[in-house]
Amino acid sequence: MKVQGWRLTGGIFLLLLVMTAVIFGIQTGEDAVRTLLRSTARCSLLLFLLAFSAASLYQLFPRPLTSWLRANRRYLGVSFALSHTWHLLALGALALWYPHPFVDKLTTVGLAGGGLAYVFIYAMTLTSFAAPRQWLGPRGWQRLHTFGSWYLWLIFLQSYLPRALKDPFYIPFVTLLLVVPVLRLARARRRQNAAV
Numbered sequence: 001m002k003v004q005g006w007r008l009t010g011g012i013f014l015l016l017l018v019m020t021a022v023i024f025g026i027q028t029g030e031d032a033v034r035t036l037l038r039s040t041a042r043c044s045l046l047l048f049l050l051a052f053s054a055a056s057l058y059q060l061f062p063r064p065l066t067s068w069l070r071a072n073r074r075y076l077g078v079s080f081a082l083s084h085t086w087h088l089l090a091l092g093a094l095a096l097w098y099p100h101p102f103v104d105k106l107t108t109v110g111l112a113g114g115g116l117a118y119v120f121i122y123a124m125t126l127t128s129f130a131a132p133r134q135w136l137g138p139r140g141w142q143r144l145h146t147f148g149s150w151y152l153w154l155i156f157l158q159s160y161l162p163r164a165l166k167d168p169f170y171i172p173f174v175t176l177l178l179v180v181p182v183l184r185l186a187r188a189r190r191r192q193n194a195a196v
């Protein structure tokens, strides 16, 4: 039986718990919290990219796997919100247990940019449920999800691009991020051609 729907989200949540236990099993103190921050950010990136590109991937490559992706994009999106809530909890732990130098380096712009990203994450998650989605209406929903997704994409890019310039390890992360606009452009072209 294929894993899908809420079972998929539940499975990903369990994996997050296991990952956290493994990290705290092999590391301690600030190192463990920072490893958790980096790991949750990487899980979030993967889940976000899968949810954000599912429809384009299906239109461009209609196969059972992309059909599964498209059918489960909502659950991948909710899993992304869960993973990033873990990122937020790890941030809380860092601020509380190891405030220096973390808190000293925080800037208003950074906090506002990251804070707004969380507003989008939770607004998009909430409106993935039927009643809030209806309340927002199709146009409002489309605007929120399109703008919110691109904003999150930008935050990921501005986090990974400076790292990739210093460390080649991060180049695949940036490459994956840059594939998204290419896919969406290709999808838009295909739609345009089909309409002519």
Ligand code: HEM
Binding pocket: 034, 035, 037, 038, 039, 041, 042, 087, 091, 102, 110, 111, 112, 113, 114, 115, 117, 118, 152, 155, 156, 159, 160, 163
């Ligand atoms: C105010 C909110 C946020 C703060 C204060 C914050 C802070 C941090 C910190 C301290 C790290 C770990 C640095 C290290 O030890 O290497 C980190 C990593 C990261 N965060 Fe956040 N974060 C916030 C929100 C976000 C959001 C909203 C996103 C994406 C949508 C994000 C994406 C990342 C990424 C991509 C990494 C790098 C992971 C890696 O090195 O592989 N963060 N963040």
